[in-house]
Amino acid sequence: xxxxxxxxxxxxxxxxxxxxxxxxxxxxxxxxxxxxxxxxxxxxxxxxxxxxxxxxxxxxxxxxxxxxxxxxxxxxxxxxxxxxxxxxxxxxxxxxxxxxxxxxxxxxxxxxxxxxxxxxxxxxxxxxxxxxxxxxxxxxxxxxxxxxxxxxxxxxxxxxxxxxxxxxxxxxxxxxxxxxxxxxxxxxxxxxxxxxxxxxxxxxxxxxxxxxxxxxxxxxxxxxxxxxxxxxxxxxxxxxxxxxxxxxxxxxxxxxxxxxxxxxxxxxxxxxxxxxxxxxxxxxxxxxxxxxxxxxxxxxxxxxxxxxxxxxxxxxxxxxxxxxxxxxxxxxxxxxxxxxxxxxxxxxxxxxxxxxxxxxxxxxxxxxxxxxxxxxxxxxxxxxxxxxxxxxxxxxxxxxxxxxxxxxxx
Amino acid sequence: xxxxxxxxxxxxxxxxxxxxxxxxxxxxxxxxxxxxxxxxxxxxxxxxxxxxxxxxxxxxxxxxxxxxxxxxxxxxxxxxxxxxxxxxxxxxxxxxxxxxxxxxxxxxxxxxxxxxxxxxxxxxxxxxxxxxxxxxxxxxxxxxxxxxxxxxxxxxxxxxxxxxxxxxxxxxxxxxxxxxxxxxxxxxxxxxxxxxxxxxxxxxxxxxxxxxxxxxxxxxxxxxxxxxxxxxxxxxxxxxxxxxxxxxxxxxxxxxxxxxxxxxxxxxxxxxxxxxxxxxxxxxxxxxxxxxxxxxxxxxxxxxxxxxxxxxxxxxxxxxxxxxxxxxxxxxxxxxxxxxxxxxxxxxxxxxxxxxxxxxxxxxxxxxxxxxxxxxxxxxxxxxxxxxxxxxxxxxxxxxxxxxxxxxxx
Numbered sequence: 001x002x003x004x005x006x007x008x009x010x011x012x013x014x015x016x017x018x019x020x021x022x023x024x025x026x027x028x029x030x031x032x033x034x035x036x037x038x039x040x041x042x043x044x045x046x047x048x049x050x051x052x053x054x055x056x057x058x059x060x061x062x063x064x065x066x067x068x069x070x071x072x073x074x075x076x077x078x079x080x081x082x083x084x085x086x087x088x089x090x091x092x093x094x095x096x097x098x099x100x101x102x103x104x105x106x107x108x109x110x111x112x113x114x115x116x117x118x119x120x121x122x123x124x125x126x127x128x129x130x131x132x133x134x135x136x137x138x139x140x141x142x143x144x145x146x147x148x149x150x151x152x153x154x155x156x157x158x159x160x161x162x163x164x165x166x167x168x169x170x171x172x173x174x175x176x177x178x179x180x181x182x183x184x185x186x187x188x189x190x191x192x193x194x195x196x197x198x199x200x201x202x203x204x205x206x207x208x209x210x211x212x213x214x215x216x217x218x219x220x221x222x223x224x225x226x227x228x229x230x231x232x233x234x235x236x237x238x239x240x241x242x243x244x245x246x247x248x249x250x251x252x253x254x255x256x257x258x259x260x261x262x263x264x265x266x267x268x269x270x271x272x273x274x275x276x277x278x279x280x281x282x283x284x285x286x287x288x289x290x291x292x293x294x295x296x297x298x299x300x301x302x303x304x305x306x307x308x309x310x311x312x313x314x315x316x317x318x319x320x321x322x323x324x325x326x327x328x329x330x331x332x333x334x335x336x337x338x339x340x341x342x343x344x345x346x347x348x349x350x351x352x353x354x355x356x357x358x359x360x361x362x363x364x365x366x367x368x369x370x371x372x373x374x375x376x377x378x379x380x381x382x383x384x385x386x387x388x389x390x391x392x393x394x395x396x397x398x399x400x401x402x403x404x405x406x407x408x409x410x
Numbered sequence: 411x412x413x414x415x416x417x418x419x420x421x422x423x424x425x426x427x428x429x430x431x432x433x434x435x436x437x438x439x440x441x442x443x444x445x446x447x448x449x450x451x452x453x454x455x456x457x458x459x460x461x462x463x464x465x466x467x468x469x470x471x472x473x474x475x476x477x478x479x480x481x482x483x484x485x486x487x488x489x490x491x492x493x494x495x496x497x498x499x500x501x502x503x504x505x506x507x508x509x510x511x512x513x514x515x516x517x518x519x520x521x522x523x524x525x526x527x528x529x530x531x532x533x534x535x536x537x538x539x540x541x542x543x544x545x546x547x548x549x550x551x552x553x554x555x556x557x558x559x560x561x562x563x564x565x566x567x568x569x570x571x572x573x574x575x576x577x578x579x580x581x582x583x584x585x586x587x588x589x590x591x592x593x594x595x596x597x598x599x600x601x602x603x604x605x606x607x608x609x610x611x612x613x614x615x616x617x618x619x620x621x622x623x624x625x626x627x628x629x630x631x632x633x634x635x636x637x638x639x640x641x642x643x644x645x646x647x648x649x650x651x652x653x654x655x656x657x658x659x660x661x662x663x664x665x666x667x668x669x670x671x672x673x674x675x676x677x678x679x680x681x682x683x684x685x686x687x688x689x690x691x692x693x694x695x696x697x698x699x700x701x702x703x704x705x706x707x708x709x710x711x712x713x714x715x716x717x718x719x720x721x722x723x724x725x726x727x728x729x730x731x732x733x734x735x736x737x738x739x740x741x742x743x744x745x746x747x748x749x750x751x752x753x754x755x756x757x758x759x760x761x762x763x764x765x766x767x768x769x770x771x772x773x774x775x776x777x778x779x780x781x782x783x784x785x786x787x788x789x790x791x792x793x794x795x796x797x798x799x800x801x802x803x804x805x806x807x808x809x810x811x812x813x814x815x816x817x818x819x820x
Contacts, residue, residue, distance in 0.1 A: 010601070011557045012548075012579045019549025019580055020557070023694050030693045040692070042513045045498050054513065067504040078495050081707055085488050088455050091675050091711050094477040099779055103452045103464065125534055125702045131541065131572070138422075139429025147421045147430070162541070162696050165575040169422045170429055191420070258702065265501050266705045282450070283440045284433050286572050292535045292668065295676045297491055297707035301501050369509055 016164040016173070022374060029351045029372050036359035038370060049073065049390055060362060063385050063399060064369045068234050068342055069317040070390030071264025077304045081265075084300020092296050098282040098289040104299050111306045112269050115238040118249045119275035121282075124292050126229050126258040126268040127159035132285035133254060133270065134160065134225065137195055138167035141284070142277055143223055143252055145193035147171040153198035154178050155206075157227055160197050179209040181216065188220035200228030200243035200255070204376055204384065205336045205343040207231075210246055223252045230343060232269075233262030234321060239309045242341070249273040263309075265301040267294035321389035324396060328387050331400035345371065346403055347382035354381040360406050366399050426574040426583070432784060439761045439782050446769035448780060459483065459800055470772060473795050473809060474779045478644050478752055479727040480800030481674025487714045491675075494710020502706050508692040508699040514709050521716045522679050525648040528659045529685035531692075534702050536639050536668040536678040537569035542695035543664060543680065544570065544635065547605055548577035551694070552687055553633055553662055555603035557581040563608035564588050565616075567637055570607050589619040591626065598630035610638030610653035610665070614786055614794065615746045615753040617641075620656055633662045640753060642679075643672030644731060649719045652751070659683040673719075675711040677704035731799040734806060738797050741810035755781065756813055757792035764791040770816050776809050 033039050043051035049070065050061050071077055084104060085091075093102060105122060112120040123129040133142070140147040150167050152160060155178040164173050172191070176183045179198075188194050196216075201207050208226060216222040228241040236245035239262070243255050253273040260266045272278060281288050294302070308314060321342060329337035334344050348354050351372035358370035361383070372381040385399070443449050453461035459480065460471050481487055494514060495501075503512060515532060522530040533539040543552070550557040560577045562570060565588040574583050582601070586593045589608075598604050606626075611617050618636060626632040638651040646655035649672070653665050663683035670676045682688060691698050704712070718724055731752060739747035744754050758764050761782035768780035771793070782791040795809070 010559075010582065012577075012581050012583075014579060016579050017545065017549075017576070019546050019551050019694070023546075023549075023551050023690070027690075027693065034689075039508060040689075041510045042516050043503070043510055044513055045500055045503075047499075051503075051510070062503070062505055062510060064509070065504050072501045072504050073499050075499075077501060078499060081495050081501065082492050085491050085707070089457075089483050089485075089488060090455055091482045091487060091491065091708070092670060093453075093455075093461075093472070094475050094482050094670055094674075095472055096779070098449060099474070100451045100453055100461070100472060100777065103454055106452050125538070127697050127701045128535070128538065135427065136429050136433075139427075139433075141429050141433050149420075158696060158700055162576070165579040166427070166572070167422075169424060169426050169575045171422050172420065260502060260504055260702045260705075264504075266702055279444075279450075280433070280437075283437065284429070286568060287537050290568055291537045292670045292676055295670075295705065295708055297495070298501070298705055367510065369506075 016168065026373055032352065033355050033370055036355050038355065038358055038362060060365045060367050061391060061395060062367045064367060065388060066230070066261035066386060067264055068262040068321055068386070068388045069264065070388060071233070071262070071305055071308065074264060074308065076308065077264055077301045080304025081297035081301040084296050084303070088296050090296050092293065096289055097293040101293070102296070102299070104296070105294060108299050108302050108306070111303065115306060115309050116240045116244055116269070116271050118244070118271035118273065119278055121270040121272055121278050122294055123268045123270065123288060124294060126227060126256050128287045128291055129256045129268050129270050130159050130227065131163055132281060132288035134163050134197065135166045135170060135286070136281070136284060137223065137225060138170040140193065141280065143274070145221065148193045148195040148223055149174065149187060149191045151176050151184055151187055151194060151196050153196070155202055155204070156198045157203055160227060181209055181212040185216055188216055188222055194220065195223035195225055197225045199230070200226050200241060201231035201341045201343070203230050203343065204371065205341070205345050206339065207242060207341060210243065214247060217250065217252055221252060225254050227256050229258040229261055231262070231341065232257035233309065234318060234342065239314055244271060259302055263302070264305050266298040267302065317389050321387065324389060324391065324393070325387045327393055328396050328400065331397060332403060342387040344385045344387065345382050346385065346407070347380050348407065349379060349381060351381040354383060357406055358383050361402055364402050366402065426578065436784055442762065443765050443780055446765050448765065448768055448772060470775045470777050471801060471805060472777045474777060475798060476640070476671035476796060477674055478672040478731055478796070478798045479674065480798060481643070481672070481715055481718065484674060484718065486718065487674055487711045490714025491707035491711040494706050494713070498706050500706050502703065506699055507703040511703070512706070512709070514706070515704060518709050518712050518716070521713065525716060525719050526650040526654055526679070526681050528654070528681035528683065529688055531680040531682055531688050532704055533678045533680065533698060534704060536637060536666050538697045538701055539666045539678050539680050540569050540637065541573050542698035543691060544573050544607065545576045545580060545696070546690070546694060547633065547635060548580040550603065551690065553684070555631065558603045558605040558633055559584065559597060559601040561586050561594055561597055561604060561606050563606070565612055565614070566608045567613055570637060591619055591622040595626055598626055598632055604630065605633035605635055607635045609640070610636050610651060611641035611751045611753070613640050613753065614781065615751070615755055616749065617652060617751060620653065624657060627660065627662055631662060635664050637666050639668040639671055641672070641751065642667035643719065644728060644752065649673070649724055654681060669712055673712070674715050676708040677712065727799050731797065734799060734801065734803070735797045737803055738795070738806050738810065741807060742813060752797040754795045754797065755792050756795065756817070757790050758817065759789060759791060761791040764793060767816055768793050771812055774812050776812065
């Protein structure tokens with residue numbers, strides 16, 4: 001036998017996860033959401049960004065789409081996908097991208113790099129980039145100074161928290177309270193080499209404490225690994241996002257972002273402060289080398305989106321989005337109002353009320369997802385509203401009116 | 411501070427990985443491969459499945475494409491992708507698939523389910539499916555019997571071995587020698603609840619010890635999680651693959667397979683023995699709920715590929731592939747000859763010789779990737795040849811002739 005000694009206990013240590021508890025605690029709530037018709041909604045797209053449920057004839061607008069600028073149905077992007085398919089005659093080359101890559105993908109990485117002002121390394125999705133990069137960062141392979149103590153922000157996206165156990169096989173893994181810079185500084189004082197893992201614009205609202213993080217980077221050599229999926233394209237002259245438009249890249253910085261949200265296509269981009277890391281990630285980054293690459297149609301769509309990002313149209317879309325954000329904040333002020341980012345939450349406290357609110361809104365033609373534990377803290381259940389550019393003022397006013405009416409009744 | 415005590419040591423336990431050692435040991439070999447021009451080859455596709463390196467004018471055939479049936483450039487599949495883009499006008503809905511899904515994706519899961527004779531759950535890639543499913547399996551959430559001791563086959567694909575540390579936070583994780591049924595049976599005797607994790611057709615050649623595994627499943631309730639990416643479409647009347655054409659699904663079986671190889675498109679499919687798991691995976695399967703879904707063009711391409719799988723064309727392609735496999739085995743017998751699967755390795759022993767052989771073949775117009783540690787064991791470096799249907803007998807004869815000539819010289 002490869003390993004003969006029988007371990008002392010039959011379960012793991014549950015330091016970072018406990019599937020049994022997670023399912024046990026949250027499944028009843030998911031089940032309630034399902035019973036209210038809020039899960040697994042099968043739709044056909046309608047012109048104008050609405051959806052139809054063919055079995056019932058119900059029509060609704062998805063107010064939780066992360067296509068913040070409405071680019072996922074932009075005709076030029078659809079044509080970009082079609083053109084790449086026609087030109088190459090391929091879905092993809094079906095070989096490790098570390099070995100052989102289409103020049104079309106190289107061109108996309110080049111164009112994204114010029115847009116965002118950093119070396120860009122592409123990936124199948126942002127979670128795949130994270131799964132490939134964080135363990136190498138933990139092992140001390142992405143910068144000088146040996147293995148890095150990894151400090152995960154408590155609110156960082158699940159895709160990052162998910163790989164904590166992998167990182168923990170390489171180094172010490174800690175979790176800090178959301179934006180707790182004091183804690184982070186204490187860790188930086190205590191350990192020679194530290195990395196911070198968090199979001200730029202948080203998926204459930206709010207943003208990174210960027211100034212403080214940059215100060216810690218400057219003072220202690222803190223490595224910053226930040227996921228800015230929820231602001232890419234929305235902010236910055238070239239759509240470089242909240243983070244990249246507020247910081248200079250350093251060799252101690254990696255920003256990652258999905259291209260399937262504001263950017264409107266699919267796949268993901270890592271902006272590398274140290275361009276030499278590109279080679280290392282391709283060879284040793286696990287899923288970055290053996291997983292699927294971005295498919296040909298998504299490369300073509302992304303090239304078309306990059307062209308929009310270089311044009312005046314980007315600014316127009318960003319301003320439309322900002323006007324909608326401001327308008328919604330005016331209609332329905334929430335704790336996140338005025339932060340300039342487009343994710344809003346209407347917190348109602350318990351999961352049942354959140355589900356009822358979501359169900360009633362859906363009945364009235366708007367889908368706003370009910371969010372509850374473990375998506376948000378147990379006493380912060382509510383609905384999530386994602387403002388975007390391609391929904392009219394009239395619809396935002398209507399949604400805000402319904403929310404006010406229902407929550408006043410409830 | 412959230413956690414105040416300073417842990418005893420500055421690094422992790424390295425029970426499942428050691429990034430520093432991995433990079434330190436394998437990077438020099440990767441570097442040698444790069445210096446021989448074998449990595450990061452940027453190509454434009456040429457008609458007939460060849461590639462052009464525009465800077466040098468070099469033309470070559472990729473003899474390591476996993477598009478075993480040549481479906482990645484099938485005109486009907488390209489048209490399927492275009493049609494889905496045109497019909498929906500979308501790249502994708504940019505929302506969690508657990509909440510809202512295009513009916514087009516539901517239709518694909520339905521059609522794949524009919525082809526393969528199992529409930530199908532789709533995913534962005536096979537590694538994403540694995541990352542989502544294995545931790546829940548480890549936690550005992552996918553079948554009765556509590557947390558399962560996870561036994562990973564030493565040769566299982568990296569995408570499975572990668573999540574060992576996540577599983578280890580839930581349960582006991584063991585590694586067994588390749589196809590070591592005796593060991594596996596001993597574990598089954600020792601522990602109440604066990605799962606085995608391995609490949610169907612292995613990416614570096616060979617296959618699972620299926621009969622023995624089924625016997626252990628029958629006798630001990632062993633859960634089988636098997637990745638059959640390298641035989642889907644190639645085998646079975648409907649392309650259901652090596653495993654599915656040799657076993658009946660049980661509630662203790664999950665098979666996963668990439669759609670980007672034989673199937674010719676992208677994304678992945680899990681075949682679930684217990685159809686009820688679909689709901690659980692969508693809600694609690696981490697990346698399965700929050701990660702990107704299959705994009706619209708790949709759904710369209712996959713529907714077109716499913717139609718080919720229902721037609722007589724599939725059998726023709728499978729027979730062409732088989733004829734090429736038999737012909738190659740006749741031209742150049744290797745230890746894997748006659749196993750009916752299309753992955754072959756020419757083992758030369760050390761990595762430098764493998765790289766030189768690969769480089770010389772590439773110069774002569776054939777790309778066969780050099781494989782070395784950690785892809786294969788340290789003393790088993792060599793080249794990998796992937797037989798496929800859409801390369802002519804003449805080319806296989808030419809490749810075999812070159813290999814014989816070069817290895818005789820070397």
